[in-house]
Amino acid sequence: MQQKAAVNLVISSGEPAGVGPEVSLAAALHFLDERPNVNLTILGDPSLLKISEALPLSLAARLQIEPIELIEAVVPGKLNSKNAAYVLKMLDTAIDACLEGRFDGMVTAPLQKSVINLAGTPFSGHTEYLAERSRVGHVVMMLSAPLPIGFLGLLTPRDLRVALVTTHLPLKAVPSALTLDLVLETIQVVARDLHQRFGIAQPVIRVAGLNPHAGESGYLGREEIECITPAIKAAQAAGIAVTGPYPGDTMFDTAALNTVDAFIAMYHDQGLAPFKFVTFGGGVNVTLGLPIIRTSVDHGTALDIAGKGMADSRSMLEALRLAYQLALNQKKNS
Structure with missing residues (x-):
């Protein structure tokens, strides 16, 4: 007993x-x-x-x-x-x-x-x-891992958190799966759970683009213009502290680690490759929503x-x- x-x-x-x-x-x-x-x-x-x-x-x-x-x-x-x-x-x-x-x-x-x-x-x-x-109807896959003070210049111990808009999809299916509503709902779920379950008063969130250079004003793709940026603006209008879209290769800059509570990637490997590179063996998968x-x-x-x-x-x-x-x-x- x-x-x-x-x-x-x-x-x-x-x-x-x-x-x-x-x-x-x-x-x-x-x-x-x-x-x-x-x-x-x-x-x-x-x-x-x-x-x-x-x-x-x-x-x-x-x-x-x-x-x-x-x-x-x-x-x-x-x-x-x-x-x-x-x-x-x-x-x-x-x-x-x-x-x-x-x-x-x-x-x-x-x-x-x-x-x-x-x-x-x-x-x-x-x-x-x-x-x-x-x-x-909508849940979000997020990985989290504690990072120690001094790691990549961290000023205090921080948790690295990476959430995904799409999860287990073939890469060729990702662009057609992205919609304004899907990106917006993902941002909302992440912000709500970070506040309600993680106890973060005002979560700070960064969102990646889909294409190289976040589409480069449409030259390398229009997903940023047509759904990702409008979703970010709608979330901002609702009071969520979210910015982006950032190029996937620069979103995880070391200075941001000190201030950002969660990074949102558009697809599985865009978010989890950098996450696992620095945290493998100590990460946790948590389902939000x-x-x-x-x-x-x-x-x-x-x-x-x-x-x-x-x-x-x-x-x-x-x-x-x-x-x-x-x-x-x-x-x-x-």
């Missing part, structure tokens, strides 16, 4: 053949040792989540494994589409439990999208699945090292830390 705690979080342990189960357990134990006012529940097959009998009672009392059975036994590093239903059941259980108020937030380990699609369920990613399951709190790791299933005791649990630990802080902020504001 778990003790009462200020924050209760649930972890979906992800693709069973990947590093998800091991980083989930390792990060959970580390985080429980950090925070005495947290209860954690990990969803997954107990055969993948073996708790040491030597675990101190003070930690064991606040950690629960909620069993969800595998469809077929797992070989580390070997994908099996028959276990896709197991992965989705963990996700559904976590989402529903958060919507019902049983947990204050959910943290997800990486999954393998190809396995779920091979099993016959169209699946483009956690972000899109969470939106559909929560019946939310949901009625629940959801954070995740910023890496994949790492099938090549699964089951070998080599997995790095730092990103999962940071995901737990962020979910915890967001839950505290939400309780404070409710």
Whole structure:
């Protein structure tokens, strides 16, 4: 029986053949040792989540494994589409439990999208699945990571946050997906959640253009003129501290790191390539615009090292830390 705690979080342990189960357990134990006012529940097959009998009672009392059975036994590093239903059941259980108020937030380990699609369920990613399951029209994928003082000239410790207008799309599909409403709604969701959940009084936001040199006045593309700039102006008129569009190669200048609370990129690699270059292993994926709190790791299933005791649990630990802080902020504001 778990003790009462200020924050209760649930972890979906992800693709069973990947590093998800091991980083989930390792990060959970580390985080429980950090925070005495947290209860954690990990969803997954107990055969993948073996708790040491030597675990101190003070930690064991606040950690629960909620069993969800595998469809077929797992070989580390070997994908099996028959276990896709197991992965989705963990996700559904976590989402529903958060919507019902049983947990204050959910943290997800990486999954393998190809396995779920091979099993016959169209699946483009956690972000899109969470939106559909929560019946939310527009959510935003944002990655966040703490940067230390002195890093690239930072005057104080800061969080680098990068949000995306489009997520898991082929690059050729991005221009046609961009609309004024989509860009504007993304800015609004980012500004609202940074204020309400992150506790930032007046978030400062930068928005990238789509084309080289932000279109160079239409010479290199018209998306900036036709949808990105009008969206920025509409957000400014609504009182949001947002500027742009900036060329993608200069948006992340070092001086801006001291003042900007979030950078918004038009497509996946435009935002996440620079983010991961400076933060890999310590980043967190957080879904904005949901009625629940959801954070995740910023890496994949790492099938090549699964089951070998080599997995790095730092990103999962940071995901737990962020979910915890967001839950505290939400309780404070409710």
